[in-house]
Amino acid sequence: MIEHRISNASVAHLPRGVRLHDDRVRGIRVLLAPERAIQLDAVGDAILSELDGRRSIGDVILLLSQRYAAPVEQIEADVRDFLQGLVDRRMVFLSADGGA
Amino acid sequence: MDQAAARHDILGNPVQAGLPMAMLAELTHRCPLSCPYCSNPVELTRISAELSTAEWADLFRQAADMGVLHVHLSGGEPASRRDLREIAAAARDAGLYVNLITSGIGLTEARLRDLDGLVDHVQLSLQGIDSDMADWISGYAGSFSRKMQVAEWVRAVGFPITLNAVVHRQNLDRLPEMIDLAERLECRRIEVATVQFHGWADLNRRPLMPTMAQAQRAREVVNAARTRLRGRMVIDYVPADHHATYPKSCMGGWGSTGLNVAPDGTVLPCHAAQTIPGLEFQTIREAPLAEIWRDGPAFNAFRGTGWMREPCSSCARREVDFGGCRCQAMAVARDPLATDPVCSLSPHNARLRAMAEADADSDDVALVYRRMERETSR
Numbered sequence: 078m079i080e081h082r083i084s085n086a087s088v089a090h091l092p093r094g095v096r097l098h099d100d101r102v103r104g105i106r107v108l109l110a111p112e113r114a115i116q117l118d119a120v121g122d123a124i125l126s127e128l129d130g131r132r133s134i135g136d137v138i139l140l141l142s143q144r145y146a147a148p149v150e151q152i153e154a155d156v157r158d159f160l161q162g163l164v165d166r167r168m169v170f171l172s173a174d175g176g177a
Numbered sequence: 178m179d180q181a182a183a184r185h186d187i188l189g190n191p192v193q194a195g196l197p198m199a200m201l202a203e204l205t206h207r208c209p210l211s212c213p214y215c216s217n218p219v220e221l222t223r224i225s226a227e228l229s230t231a232e233w234a235d236l237f238r239q240a241a242d243m244g245v246l247h248v249h250l251s252g253g254e255p256a257s258r259r260d261l262r263e264i265a266a267a268a269r270d271a272g273l274y275v276n277l278i279t280s281g282i283g284l285t286e287a288r289l290r291d292l293d294g295l296v297d298h299v300q301l302s303l304q305g306i307d308s309d310m311a312d313w314i315s316g317y318a319g320s321f322s323r324k325m326q327v328a329e330w331v332r333a334v335g336f337p338i339t340l341n342a343v344v345h346r347q348n349l350d351r352l353p354e355m356i357d358l359a360e361r362l363e364c365r366r367i368e369v370a371t372v373q374f375h376g377w378a379d380l381n382r383r384p385l386m387p388t389m390a391q392a393q394r395a396r397e398v399v400n401a402a403r404t405r406l407r408g409r410m411v412i413d414y415v416p417a418d419h420h421a422t423y424p425k426s427c428m429g430g431w432g433s434t435g436l437n438v439a440p441d442g443t444v445l446p447c448h449a450a451q452t453i454p455g456l457e458f459q460t461i462r463e464a465p466l467a468e469i470w471r472d473g474p475a476f477n478a479f480r481g482t483g484w485m486r487e488p489c490s491s492c493a494r495r496e497v498d499f500g501g502c503r504c505q506a507m508a509v510a511r512d513p514l515a516t517d518p519v520c521s522l523s524p525h526n527a528r529l530r531a532m533a534e535a536d537a538d539s540d541d542v543a544l545v546y547r548r549m550e551r552e553t554s555r
Contacts, residue, residue, distance in 0.1 A: 081408025092365075094298045094337035098274070102196060102244035109274040111298040111339055111366060112413075114198060114246045167365040167411050 081171065083161050085135030085153075088172035089128050095168045097125055110168045124156055128169070134160065184472060187514070190483030194432065194471045196244035200273075201251055201437040201448070202233065204264060208254040209282045211316035211546035212304060214343060214378035214385060216448050217253065218439075221549050226441040230260045232461070234267035236438065239466040241271040245436075248273040250296075253440070256283030265295040276300055278341070281327030282320055289327075289334050299331050300368075303342040306354040314347065316546045328362050339366040344395070345385035346537060352395050356402045360410060369399065370415040375449045375504055380545040386536035392420045419533045423494060424501025424517035431479035431503060436470060444469045446476050449504040453513045479503050479513070486514055488522040 083089070091097070095110045097117075106122045108115040117125065123144070127137045134156065142152040163169040186192050206221040228236070237248060248268045255261055256279055268275045277292070278300045301324070305311035311321035331338055340359040344352065352369065359367040371392075372378045372385050387395075399414045406412065418425065428435045428447045437445040442460040450456060456475040470476055478484070482495050489500040500506075501517025509518040510525045518525035 092337065093335055094365075096274075096297070098246065098272075100244070100246065102242070107246065109246060109297075111276060111300070111337065112247070114274075165408050167409075 081164050083134060083157050083164060083171070085133060085138065087134045088130060088132065089134060089160060089164070089169050090130035090172070091125065091128060091168070092170040097122070108163075108168065110166075113166075113168070115168075120155060121159060124159055125169075130172070184477055186480055186484045187478040188484050190481065192477050192480040192483065194476070194480065195434070197240070197436050197470060198245065198434045199247040199249065199436075200240050200245045201249045201435070202236075202268075203251055203253065203437065203439050203448075204228075204233070204255045204258045204261070205440050206253040206549065207257040208252055208280070208547075209257070209317055210254065210280050210304075210320060211548060212314060212343070212377075213316075213381040213544040213546050214345065214372040215547040216373070216376065216378075217547065218449070218451055219376055219380075220451075222440040227258075228438075228440065228442045228461075230263045230267070232442065233264050234271075236442075236461055236466060237268045237271035237273060239461075241273055243467050243470060246274055247276060249276045249278050249300075251278040254280055254283055256281075256288070261288070262291045262295065265292055269295045269297075274298075278302070280304075280315070280320070281324040281331075282317065284327050284330070286330045286333075289330050289336075293334050293336075296336060298339065299336045300339045300341050301328060301331065303340050303355060303358070305348050306351045306358060310348055310351070314544070316544075332362065338362060338364045339368055340364045341368045341370065343370055343372060344387070345372045346387045346391065347384065347542070349387050349391045349395055352398050353402075356398070356406075356410075356412070360406070364410060366411045366413065368413045368415070369395070370413075371417040373418070375452070375508065377545070377547045379508065382533075382536040383539040383541035384544055386533055386539070387417050387420075388537040389420065389534070392416055417533070418502075418505070418517075418519040419530055421519065422521045424498050424505075424520045426498040427502040427504075427517075430496075430499040432470075432476040433480070433499075436476075444473065444476075446479075447504065450475060452504050453507050484514055486516070488520075489516050492522070 098107050098109045100107050106117045108117055138153045138156050142149045160169055184192050205227055206217050265275055275296050276298045277296045280302045304314040308321040312318050342355045374382055399412055403412050432446050437448050442462050443458050456478055458475050459469045459473055485500055489495050501520055503513045505517050506515040507513040509529055516523040518529040
């Protein structure tokens with residue numbers, strides 16, 4: 078069974094076929110996936126840029142809360158909602174997916 | 178020079194062009210299969226007219242410079258181009274996300290390994306769930322077993338796969354098995370698309386038109402599978418047009434986000450646009466892609482909402498579905514400015530539904546296969 082509920086212990090990564098892209102024509106950052114291009118705001122870009130397949134979601138939350146001097150609870154809610162949506166759409170994989 | 182003043186729709190209303198997101202590159206019309214619902218035009222482009230590798234490479238750079246993010250390498254069968262690797266490399270070099278749309282026929286393990294790192298994603302078509310169905314529909318003996326072999330190679334290289342199941346009356350009842358197959362192949366996505374009855378498919382309405390009962394069961398199957406597969410596989414389902422209340426937003430709005438390039442470089446707002454008489458198309462051998470996109474009369478013809486008539490022009494959904502498909506309006510209402518007849522508000526809707534129901538009731542199973550050598554009598 079593939080893990081698809083995010084917890085702070087989850088380790089997430091962008092699977093093959095999903096990548097961050099500099100859209101120089103529109104001057105935005107986008108997440109490219111099959112048949113989908115999602116415009117990222119600064120927070121979304123920061124979250125996805127920290128997914129290295131090793132760091133846990135909890136670590137990413139701590140790191141971002143320090144970087145943006147924001148309360149952990151607020152960052153935690155942002156990160157988990159954002160990533161859960163992408164996990165459900167198969168654009169972010171959790172480590173139990175086996176790195177495929 | 179101010180060209181903006183010259184940009185107008187088919188009725189002379191001023192229009193503006195945005196930035197395109199996606200380009201469908203029909204590399205060739207050659208294909209080993211003969212699917213009777215092929216989206217290629219009935220008049221197919223010959224090999225001698227196809228763009229060269231260098232012309233495609235230049236086109237990809239132009240597209241990326243205009244804001245295109247995704248390129249879909251399609252056909253015909255793109256693997257019928259011997260230079261597929263060079264073409265994919267050029268697209269990736271241009272900075273595009275490269276989706277390979279293929280039947281799998283013509284791909285080998287070695288060719289797939291050559292595409293590793295160039296192609297981002299593979300979209301594999303599915304004509305049926307076993308050899309009996311798939312080989313009959315594709316008109317190609319052995320296509321199903323070959324496709325299953327190719328799917329294993331695609332997985333072995335590591336490409337993510339979307340299974341693209343084209344459904345119609347002959348195979349829609351086997352949708353649960355199609356979803357099971359996608360699961361076995363560890364697809365992240367399956368696209369279940371009902372045949373669009375244009376072009377070749379229009380010649381096969383009687384054998385292919387799904388029944389209302391089938392469509393309702395399919396909806397239930399999809400909904401149950403979505404719940405069961407949440408977080409594991411995404412299911413995109415495109416029902417038959419006439420089973421919906423409102424039309425689909427074809428191409429996300431004419432000339433707004435997508436463009437198609439035919440094998441000879443003709444740039445089209447959608448793959449069926451040439452069925453609308455009087456539209457003027459250009460090829461990339463005549464003009465830069467950006468100019469065709471921005472100023473091409475065919476692209477501007479139905480941009481925006483100014484060209485619309487009632488019931489579209491005052492409709493709250495006019496910028497949701499843009500009046501639906503212009504080609505279908507042409508085909509059924511004989512008027513490209515009409516509301517898409519699949520819309521429940523169209524005066525042609527009752528006739529369209531009656532036609533579709535009569536087609537669905539037919540027990541005709543004789544297929545008109547897509548053939549390249551077809552006599553040109555149309």
